[in-house]
Amino acid sequence: xxxxxxxxxxxxxxxxxxxxxxxxxxxxxxxxxxxxxxxxxxxxxxxxxxxxxxxxxxxxxxxxxxxxxxxxxxxxxxxxxxxxxxxxxxxxxxxxxxxxxxxxxxxxxxxxxxxxxxxxxxxxxxxxxxxxxxxxxxxxxxxxxxxxxxxxxxxxxxxxxxxxxxxxxxxxxxxxxxxxxxxxxxxxxxxxxxxxxxxxxxxxxxxxxxxxxxxxxxxxxxxxxxxxxxxxxxxxxxxxxxx
Amino acid sequence: xxxxxxxxxxxxxxxxxxxxxxxxxxxxxxxxxxxxxxxxxxxxxxxxxxxxxxxxxxxxxxxxxxxxxxxxxxxxxxxxxxxxxxxxxxxxxxxxxxxxxxxxxxxxxxxxxxxxxxxxxxxxxxxxxxxxxxxxxxxxxxxxxxxxxxxxxxxxxxxxxxxxxxxxxxxxxxxxxxxxxxxxxxxxxxxxxxxxxxxxxxxxxxxxxxxxxxxxxxxxxxx
Amino acid sequence: xxxxxxxxxxxxxxxxxxxxxxxxxxxxxxxxxxxxxxxxxxxxxxxxxxxxxxxxxxxxxxxxxxx
Numbered sequence: 001x002x003x004x005x006x007x008x009x010x011x012x013x014x015x016x017x018x019x020x021x022x023x024x025x026x027x028x029x030x031x032x033x034x035x036x037x038x039x040x041x042x043x044x045x046x047x048x049x050x051x052x053x054x055x056x057x058x059x060x061x062x063x064x065x066x067x068x069x070x071x072x073x074x075x076x077x078x079x080x081x082x083x084x085x086x087x088x089x090x091x092x093x094x095x096x097x098x099x100x101x102x103x104x105x106x107x108x109x110x111x112x113x114x115x116x117x118x119x120x121x122x123x124x125x126x127x128x129x130x131x132x133x134x135x136x137x138x139x140x141x142x143x144x145x146x147x148x149x150x151x152x153x154x155x156x157x158x159x160x161x162x163x164x165x166x167x168x169x170x171x172x173x174x175x176x177x178x179x180x181x182x183x184x185x186x187x188x189x190x191x192x193x194x195x196x197x198x199x200x201x202x203x204x205x206x207x208x209x210x211x212x213x214x215x216x217x218x219x220x221x222x223x224x225x226x227x228x229x230x231x232x233x234x235x236x237x238x239x240x241x242x243x
Numbered sequence: 244x245x246x247x248x249x250x251x252x253x254x255x256x257x258x259x260x261x262x263x264x265x266x267x268x269x270x271x272x273x274x275x276x277x278x279x280x281x282x283x284x285x286x287x288x289x290x291x292x293x294x295x296x297x298x299x300x301x302x303x304x305x306x307x308x309x310x311x312x313x314x315x316x317x318x319x320x321x322x323x324x325x326x327x328x329x330x331x332x333x334x335x336x337x338x339x340x341x342x343x344x345x346x347x348x349x350x351x352x353x354x355x356x357x358x359x360x361x362x363x364x365x366x367x368x369x370x371x372x373x374x375x376x377x378x379x380x381x382x383x384x385x386x387x388x389x390x391x392x393x394x395x396x397x398x399x400x401x402x403x404x405x406x407x408x409x410x411x412x413x414x415x416x417x418x419x420x421x422x423x424x425x426x427x428x429x430x431x432x433x434x435x436x437x438x439x440x441x442x443x444x445x446x447x448x449x450x451x452x453x454x455x456x457x458x459x460x461x462x463x464x465x466x
Numbered sequence: 467x468x469x470x471x472x473x474x475x476x477x478x479x480x481x482x483x484x485x486x487x488x489x490x491x492x493x494x495x496x497x498x499x500x501x502x503x504x505x506x507x508x509x510x511x512x513x514x515x516x517x518x519x520x521x522x523x524x525x526x527x528x529x530x531x532x533x
Binding site: 075127133138153154 | 407422440459462465
Binding site: 043052053056102103106107110214221222229 | 472475477479480491494501502505
């Protein structure tokens with residue numbers, strides 16, 4: 001009991017440190033992106049959306065990778081902690097994937113003149129979003145905890161292998177459907193822009209770590225509570241039969 | 244090795260025999276596939292110049308829908324009779340059971356395809372009797388059945404079986420749908436220059452997901 | 467070409483969603499605390515209490531359990 005309490009405090013401290021670091025680096029990153037970095041000559045201010053869009057896309061795929069690794073670990077070791085990690089990461093991943101799609105649209109509208117295009121990156125992100133959604137749907141309908149953990153781990157693993165194939169197939173499909181492909185003219189990005197992007201990447205990665213620590217603690221507490229309630233109801237049922 | 248093959252074929256035989264006796268699966272899938280293709284004729288113009296491209300799309304959508312129907316039904320039959328539990332109690336490797344169910348599903352869907360493709364060709368005046376098309380059908384259906392067998396077993400033990408299966412399967416299956424439709428279009432228009440990359444994609448997908456499904460099936464049925 | 471409104475909209479939505487998510491996490495923590503409180507107060511069988519001190523008949527060794 002004492003050790004788990006000490007670990008809890010350690011985790012809370014870690015969360016606090018990560019939260020403060022994330023806040024500071026994101027504030028610096030946004031200052032760099034919004035003020036320090038020059039306005040893009042071609043894209044105007046809308047280019048600055050990239051300072052949050054790219055880091056969030058990175059976090060979304062990182063979260064997905066964590067779901068994949070934790071899924072394998074769960075199927076292998078059968079330890080609840082891996083499922084707690086996986087489901088925490090999946091939820092954060094879903095939030096960031098949603099934001100990636102939305103901010104991407106807000107960039108595409110002024111630059112491409114359209115909210116959406118069936119480009120390989122966009123389509124893959126959308127499909128990733130749907131796979132995350134399926135991940136939570138099967139959890140919701142699975143019934144009990146072990147089943148939810150196993151089934152969602154399988155979805156996470158299949159999805160992880162599937163995403164690169166989706167990217168490849170959509171890319172080939174596009175080359176066979178010639179359209180006006182608009183690529184970024186960002187080959188020679190000014191140094192200030194690179195700096196702003198790097199700091200934002202760091203900030204959002206720390207934000208992910210912070211959210212993971214928080215969400216993981218919540219999921220662990222939830223599971224513990226379920227165990228207590230189950231034990232309690234069993235003891236009460238025993239009491240009834242005994243009386 | 245021969246032993247394992249024998250066990251797999253016993254599971255397949257069981258499914259075929261059940262179907263011959265009950266006739267619950269095949270007829271429904273067959274009619275559904277043909278009706279879907281006919282409906283698409285009125286939704287799109289399948290008689291005009293672009294009929295090979297839209298026809299290939301219509302055909303694969305019809306096969307996928309019929310496949311969902313078949314997968315859901317075949318596992319529901321097992322559940323309702325409690326025969327899946329019996330199957331799992333058999334002293335055989337879980338992977339063997341997976342392969343048996345997979346081959347059974349593959350046979351049903353391929354059979355539906357083989358019968359509806361000529362009907363499709365006749366209805367839309369397309370040249371469908373080609374060896375390469377058979378190859379595309381088999382490669383596309385193997386991927387579908389591999390993922391489908393695994394996900395159908397998972398979906399069947401949840402509360403929302405019928406809804407969950409397509410919701411889970413469509414995003415994961417997208418590469419198969421894209422590749423099969425593209426390859427079929429090329430074959431129907433006799434422009435097979437770029438066919439090989441798509442066949443490779445389908446083959447790689449089949450091998451990868453057949454292996455994953457085989458490996459995790461054991462964990463899934465334990466629940 | 468300034469496009470400031472698109473930049474503003476994208477940032478606004480992002481911060482609203484992230485704040486909402488943080489708020490949701492806070493709510494989950496609060497709900498958990500409430501539930502733990504109701505569990506320890508509402509029932510005399512506090513989960514922290516060792517099994518030996520419960521007022522209900524003990525599971526092991528009780529005659530009824532032997533049948």
